[in-house]
Amino acid sequence: MIPRKPVPCWYKRLLYGLALSAGLMPVSIAGDFQWDVPQGFPRPFVPADNPMSAAKVQLGRYLFYDKRISVNGTESCASCHRQELAFTDGRAHAEGATGALHPRSSMSLVNVAYEAYFTWANPALASLEEQALVPMLGGDPVELGLKGREQEFLATLRSDPVYQGLFPSAFPNEANPYSLGNVTKAIAAFERSIVSMRSPYDRYRWGGDPSAISDAAKRGEIIFSSSERGGCFRCHGGWNFNSGVRFEGSEPPRSGRFAGFFNTAVTTYAAPNRGLFEYTHKPEDIGRFRVPSLRNIAVTGPYMHDGSLATLEAVIDHYAAGGRMHDPNKSDLIRPLNLREADKRDLIEFLKSLTDEEMLHDPRWSDPRGETRPGYRSTGSPRR
């Protein structure tokens, strides 16, 4: 049997571009995007200046996985947000295109459309479009390292047959749709499309399937939701297991701009990892970080803002002990818990039931060119 020769990447792009030009690819209009949100769940908040459309999401998907967005062509958004890891990267500290380590761990993008604020501790960053500029242009640390190369990157996109179809389709009323603003709008639209409510727990709690999770997970749910036992729901509450969501027609969470940030006494919070303090400069805000959603938490380790807890077991032990550091700013919600080893195992089984396996492999959010997979780099050197 003769091994099949891989189809070159440029050839795929050419075919896609020709298909677009020939009208064989769907060209969408604003407002035609269909949310895959189960009955009972709210639709996400979408800013008025960036309405969803199928074409914009598709453009965002191509850009999200395009390594030419980085200074040396080695990284894309997907490098630190891998679908099979619920759009995290499995590392304690994200690594930029030039090798610089980020002081914090990559956050999941699942259900990011429902977040009111972005990153671990920046309450001023309330727009996903604005957030996308941080990894693209930021210099401390360098992530994608695009700063100073913006026009070169836009020229690359303009000359690519694939994007020659995608950009005009996504922004049909613009004479020159190739702008950095539109790049961030499209990436944000793609990220907003990553919604997930299909875990076994969703089927158990809201889907009418009492056998969708194990008895251990059911016991864990009770401990999680009990004020007297785990009390985990106090921070990780509601259907998205965080400190509040923003949805269609809503204002930012009622809990307030700074209320969803907590000091969990997990480290000494040395600069530059001082949390909310970096923005407010109030001593009492040292160590206060945003509460992440617990959806898909079993595949998003290592944990905490600094990746300092490697496993869910370590996380549960941390909280059961009431934090591992003495810290004057520690939230009063962090207190020793009387949890037996069996209780901890049940809690972990519950947390595992929050994994949406279908989302981890859903082709709607995969690399449209089929190039991104664990260990893959366009340069040919496997990623460690």
Place this chain on the structure above:
Amino acid sequence: MFTRRSLVLTAGLAALLGAQDKSPAIQVTGAVKQELTLTADDLAKMPRATVKTSSNGMETVYEGVWLHEVLKRAGVPQGSELRNKALASYVLAQAQDGYEVVFSLAELDPSFIDNEILLADTANGKPLFGAQGRFRLVVPKDKPGARSIRMLSRLEVVELRK
């Protein structure tokens, strides 16, 4: 080392898990004329009411019995009888995990205030289960949800002045 309280809570949780399919019931005790043990079947025969809530954009329709109807059945002072020393009485609502909240009798009495506190046994047409317990209170006019106690097991009427 476990405290006595934690052992009680652990036993309570074990009982909760074991008892979820065995006709769980609400105990109405304390300063009442008639102590009650109410199952879901008992509640189904009482005047039914619904409350619609919205939490993080998710709407839920709870159905059950107004808490004041339950207290009326137990002979707790209401209306014109709720005066003088009775106004210093309260209801201690207890969950199976040991969580407790209180309501004064006045804030449960529709002749004082339209508070709409529901003893719920279904959500969106399905019996409550799991971490909600078989019964819960729904207090839609409270801003935080802390008194919308889940896993409700007992309502104890306490007189401060006798």
